[in-house]
Amino acid sequence: MLAHQKEEDIEAYIQHGLTQFTLNTMTDPRVLREALHAVRRQGYAISIEELREGVASIAAPIRDYTGKVAYALSVIGPVHRFHPYNPGVIAKVKRAANEISEKLGYWPPPSSTRQPT
Template sequence: MKNNKNQEHLLSSVKNALRILRSFSLEEPEKKVTDLAASLGLGKSTVSRLLATLASEGFVAKDPETQKYRLGLTILHLNTIVTSNLEINRESLPILQRLVNEIGETAHIAVMDGLDVVYLNRVECKHPVQILSHVGRRNPVHCTSSGKVILAHQEENLIEQVIEKGLEKYTVKTITDPDDFRDILKTVKEQGYAISIEELREGVASVAAPIRDYTGKVVYAISVIGPIHRMNPHNTTIINKVKNAAKEISERLGYWKN
């Protein structure tokens, strides 16, 4: 019985340590013990103990002046290992670079994780704008072109899960009506690409196309994102370049359409 309690305590500690690591973001790269304790619903002593353990292994680092913690170099090392071994990153990089050179806007590779879209790879253009799409960034599926183009090719139950979660309104152009959203996904699937115009952030537009793995399943998306005063997402040249890039990456991943 004692061993079971010790094991449960250990698993709980591991889970809380991971929660601490995941709480850091670009918006909040540094946090105090009190901030973490409040946001995670944990005691300050528990958070302090877990942070000390994480710091001893290099997962977090403490600023002696501000007393705030930030992610450590061990995280960067692990991230390098993960990204360098992702086949999609290796195969997509030269195509992303070419797309940026041809269109002049930033290009990304994204994947669905849970009910969000996460950016795995990114090549910036020469004149980037401040957009919410850095590598590792999680964005809502329903108001991003990458999210919509991946979701459009998934099972109905997953689409309904996204709708049931709630189509949160980010701008006046965010699609929040479930029926409208379902219709848009049908159109996206038929035409083979998705666009987003100021649905997540005002002044920003994007075009995305689906990337298939060797089984033919849509797993990733490639997109170009830029300010609406520079990029017209309805431009057929841009749309075709994005679709062709998606097709080329799909073939590199082993997908061949009969």
């Protein structure tokens, strides 16, 4: 959800300090900014042992009727069984998040593809 916040809110979050939870936690502000840009561009986020060792996740934004990201749909599993980089998993999570967004009244602009990011 951080990727879809206002730039000043992202900067305030970064300035507050990036706590390292595991060896994979992003603590370099430049790396985090690049990752957030990628999340906005691709429409999903993947985390592998960034918050907790042994846990992987994929998340996609859920938008409300105004187009604002109000929620996120996340699928979490143990790293030894869950592979979030699987294209099928990515597509299903994004599709489910899009369907929920539509039920909340969001519809992407006609010129965009169906990837609310």
